[in-house]
Amino acid sequence: MVTVRYGTHTCELKEGESLLDGLLRHGVPVAHACKAGSCGSCLLRSVEGQVPPSAQAGLKDSWKARGYFLACVCHPTGDLIAEPGGSDIRIAATITALDHLTHDVVRVHLACQAPFDFRPGQYLTLFRDDGLARSYSIANLPEEREIELHVRRVPNGRMSGWLFEGARTGAQVQLQGPSGECFYVPGRQDQPILLIATGTGLAPLYGIVRDALRSGHRGPIHLFHGATRPEGLYLAKELAAMSAAHGNMSYTACVLQADAPGPFEIGQIGQVVASRFSELDGWRGFVCGDPSVVRSLKQQLFLAGMAMRDIYTDAFLPSAA
Ligand SMILES: Cc1cc2nc3c(=O)[nH]c(=O)nc-3n(C[C@H](O)[C@H](O)[C@H](O)COP(=O)(O)OP(=O)(O)OC[C@H]3O[C@@H](n4cnc5c(N)ncnc54)[C@H](O)[C@@H]3O)c2cc1C
The missing domain is CATH 3.40.50.80 (Nucleotide-binding domain of ferredoxin-NADP reductase (FNR) module)
Structure with missing residues (x-):
């Protein structure tokens, strides 16, 4: 039986259970979204113990070196002490504009308070101040001053509903990322x-x-x-x-x-x-x-x-x- 310590909480994982599911089963609040190892919302840091390489697949080398891993795809084989993702991997941003493009699509502009490097087409994880986290693709080019997201309002959607009608310009959020391999790589210039x-x-x-x-x-x-x-x-x-x-x-x-x-x-x-x-x-x-x-x-x-x-x-x- 593997024991996980996270902050003040200690829990034992069931056979085959991910670290995220184990913490959630014990009522421990951990930000999460896709539960498929792609969105990055449940990034945690290992303080002690071995994290399986599969829980770090696709992460930046600098994040791996600091012990970061994705809790939703982490099935540790030994005891582990973990802590929440920190300010070293997230940057603060301010919502500067919310333009309603259609009856259910809003364009969100964000001014970052620190450099945020990305390739056009990658996605980021947006954290609201209550910890709710969702992934959104980046629509702008790096040299454009502000980050641009296009968000579709999902019925009863917590984040998209908030961005569509609850959020105001000036609201503070946090950004983590970028992630994803969906971007243009220069070369083969004549390829259709x-x-x-x-x-x-x-x-x-x-x-x-x-x-x-x-x-x-x-x-x-x-x-x-x-x-x-x-x-x-x-x-x-x-x-x-x-x-x-x-x-x-x-x-x-x-x-x-x-x-x-x-x-x-x-x-x-x-x-x-x-x-x-x-x-x-x-x-x-x-x-x-x-x-x-x-x-x-x-x-x-x-x-x-x-x-x-x-x-x-x-x-x-x-x-x-
Ligand atoms: C890599 C990645 C990139 C993404 N990029 C974008 C983007 O650029 N723009 C964008 O608008 N969204 C994008 N998404 C989806 C986004 O992350 C959220 O899932 C979406 O905004 C809904 O979140 P919510 O909190 O509003 O809804 P929730 O509160 O999570 O869900 C409310 C209810 O709606 C259901 N639901 C959630 N999403 C959908 C859906 N798509 N269709 C039908 N039912 C749904 C849920 O199951 C739940 O019952 C991306 C997702 C990923 C994984």
């Missing part, structure tokens, strides 16, 4: 690129497209954005203008239902993409947004010939209970 987003999956792709263009990517760049209805197609005018300004970039909006025709395709986004591009050997792909759509599009791109190593995805996994 396909980017597909559903909903606020557009946030990382908005950063990636602009990063590729400013890096001088010469190959064609095709961006598809899907929404349920036309009113969900936020930033459509801006993306159409970007496409008009760059001969190698195209933007296709796509909706499931519409009352009248418009500057969009109607149908499943995967079918719209397949009708345009059926052979993707040698292409690079980025897919972000709803987890089930991301899963099926990843398979679609692979079956159309795209190499798995050239497919970058971020599935917006909901928080687990």
